[in-house]
Amino acid sequence: MISSGYQFDQEILERYHLSIEEIKSSKGERRVYLVKDLNDHSLKILKINLAFPKKLERECNFLNTASSFSFNYLKTPKVFAYEHGMILMEHLNMVAYTRDTILEKNWDENQIFIWHNAIAEFQSIPQQSKSFNFYEKIKGAFYPVIRSMEISKQLFKTLTLAETAHLLILLLQYIIARLFIKNVTTHYDLNTFNFTNLKGTNKMSLIDFEMGAYKGDSYYDVLYYLSMPVSELPDWTFQKKILSGWIKMDPTKNRFLNIRLRALLCIISFQRIKRFKAEPLLAVPYRENLKLLLSKGAFTNWFHLLPKSQNEIQAIKIQGE
Numbered sequence: 451m452i453s454s455g456y457q458f459d460q461e462i463l464e465r466y467h468l469s470i471e472e473i474k475s476s477k478g479e480r481r482v483y484l485v486k487d488l489n490d491h492s493l494k495i496l497k498i499n500l501a502f503p504k505k506l507e508r509e510c511n512f513l514n515t516a517s518s519f520s521f522n523y524l525k526t527p528k529v530f531a532y533e534h535g536m537i538l539m540e541h542l543n544m545v546a547y548t549r550d551t552i553l554e555k556n557w558d559e560n561q562i563f564i565w566h567n568a569i570a571e572f573q574s575i576p577q578q579s580k581s582f583n584f585y586e587k588i589k590g591a592f593y594p595v596i597r598s599m600e601i602s603k604q605l606f607k608t609l610t611l612a613e614t615a616h617l618l619i620l621l622l623q624y625i626i627a628r629l630f631i632k633n634v635t636t637h638y639d640l641n642t643f644n645f646t647n648l649k650g651t652n653k654m655s656l657i658d659f660e661m662g663a664y665k666g667d668s669y670y671d672v673l674y675y676l677s678m679p680v681s682e683l684p685d686w687t688f689q690k691k692i693l694s695g696w697i698k699m700d701p702t703k704n705r706f707l708n709i710r711l712r713a714l715l716c717i718i719s720f721q722r723i724k725r726f727k728a729e730p731l732l733a734v735p736y737r738e739n740l741k742l743l744l745s746k747g748a749f750t751n752w753f754h755l756l757p758k759s760q761n762e763i764q765a766i767k768i769q770g771e
Contacts, residue, residue, distance in 0.1 A: 627706035636666030
């Protein structure tokens with residue numbers, strides 16, 4: 451039952467002949483409902499965003515573009531209706547994983563192959579640059595740098611003076627390297643909830659395309675997803691296989707890989723620490739990861755333990771150092 455304060459939601463439900471089956475999330479003026487279509491009894495997803503309606507417009511445009519492609523490994527929801535502040539879309543029957551249960555998934559070669567190719571197909575979907583402002587475009591191009599500036603207070607509280615100096619040097623190197631790296635479509639919140647197996651198929655389903663920046667580094671979404679389980683980098687399990695396989699998929703995208711991995715994992719670690727502010731014990735592994743990432747020797751030792759050939763290691767070392 452919707453409270454009387456959600457008059458907009460009630461009007462949408464009545465207009466499209468929908469009934470609420472489940473409230474998926476409710477955060478202020480942003481709400482997601484699992485609804486039933488009273489005409490054909492099918493399940494659909496209704497998203498309301500009165501706080502940032504332009505983000506829903508962005509998501510609608512992206513989904514309509516994605517629906518014009520025929521993918522082998524990726525499934526995105528179809529849009530049934532869109533109005534200012536709302537979008538009604540297809541409900542996908544997704545396998546539910548958490549940051550903990552994803553460790554229990556059977557990560558065999560086939561599952562990793564599907565995961566890699568679904569991400570590659572997602573990154574190939576065109577985006578409309580006009581949907582993003584100038585700041586969002588700059589943020590996408592230099593995400594670790596801009597995001598570090600946005601959370602600088604958290605950053606300086608977390609790092610020692612020496613670590614801060616190392617980070618600033620790393621970010622400067624990333625700025626220079628980024629000038630030679632191609633931008634790709636980037637989700638910026640790829641996680642075990644919105645990117646997962648589509649039940650009964652050999653595809654991955656992907657949802658939630660509000661995207662806080664325009665395009666980005668081809669490694670950002672990969673590393674963001676792999677960092678979901680709370681663990682230190684040396685304790686990675688399936689993550690090592692996915693990262694190693696991604697490195698091997700297309701060598702042309704691996705320029706300055708050493709710098710990119712360190713910079714991206716640093717900012718992701720900061721974001722995890724910020725996320726677990728109320729649960730400090732869960733933040734500890736990410737603090738340890740920062741120590742490793744900001745020590746070139748420690749990172750190199752960890753990187754060399756990833757499953758890859760010596761020729762690949764040497765090639766990446768030359769490009770990234």
